[in-house]
Amino acid sequence: MSNPELEVYVRSAHAVGVSDDALRSQLAAAGWSPGDIASVVTSESPYPAAPGIPNTSTTVSASHFGMWVAFEYILFFITLAVSAIALAGILHYGVDQWLPDATQQNIYSMLLSSKSALFGYLAGLIIAFPIFAFLLIFLTRQVQKQPLIRGLRARKVFIYIALVWTFIVLISRLVRIVYGFLEGTVVLNSVAHVGVTFLTAGVIFISLILIVAADRKADA
Numbered sequence: 001m002s003n004p005e006l007e008v009y010v011r012s013a014h015a016v017g018v019s020d021d022a023l024r025s026q027l028a029a030a031g032w033s034p035g036d037i038a039s040v041v042t043s044e045s046p047y048p049a050a051p052g053i054p055n056t057s058t059t060v061s062a063s064h065f066g067m068w069v070a071f072e073y074i075l076f077f078i079t080l081a082v083s084a085i086a087l088a089g090i091l092h093y094g095v096d097q098w099l100p101d102a103t104q105q106n107i108y109s110m111l112l113s114s115k116s117a118l119f120g121y122l123a124g125l126i127i128a129f130p131i132f133a134f135l136l137i138f139l140t141r142q143v144q145k146q147p148l149i150r151g152l153r154a155r156k157v158f159i160y161i162a163l164v165w166t167f168i169v170l171i172s173r174l175v176r177i178v179y180g181f182l183e184g185t186v187v188l189n190s191v192a193h194v195g196v197t198f199l200t201a202g203v204i205f206i207s208l209i210l211i212v213a214a215d216r217k218a219d220a
Contacts, residue, residue, distance in 0.1 A: 007040050080132050085121075086128065088197065092193060093117065101187050150219070159212060162204065166201040166204045167205060170201050177190055
């Protein structure tokens with residue numbers, strides 16, 4: 001697999017007329033393996049050499065830095081999940097209080113709409129959201145300063161896990177509302193709960209899709 005840093009360097013070198021033979025020699029002298037060189041230098045171009053060759057130490061440092069960034073993203077997505085669940089719980093509680101539906105009252109719904117559940121949601125939001133907000137700002141600036149972080153496997157895995165999670169939440173809520181519509185039990189309470197789900201999980205899903213689109217554009 002080619003190295004993103006090498007690809008950037010080779011494209012820049014070709015743009016100023018550097019030959020592939022010169023690139024191979026200089027990259028080999030800088031410590032890059034024949035496999036790495038062959039993956040990014042594939043054509044013949046009789047141009048002079050250019051300065052500014054990246055070395056293998058940069059990649060090693062990025063790898064070690066990536067392990068710490070992975071830990072930061074774990075914390076980020078944990079606090080995101082807690083914040084989203086807590087906010088959704090508070091809003092669902094409000095819906096049941098302002099738009100009660102007697103046909104949906106059962107032990108499970110009563111537990112979720114109890115005062116103790118509300119206090120739990122508030123506590124989770126108070127604790128998790130400030131951490132989430134800080135990490136969101138910090139990691140966004142970090143990606144801007146270190147573009148190679150976009151390619152870290154751990155970051156991509158967590159983003160796609162969150163996408164799958166929010167998609168499942170949205171689909172399950174839509175299935176419930178369509179089932180209720182077909183059964184003839186859809187009321188204003190049900191519609192309001194769907195709105196809460198799309199306000200929370202929907203916003204997260206769209207935000208992550210935009211991040212993925214920006215990453216794909218940067219890699220193109």
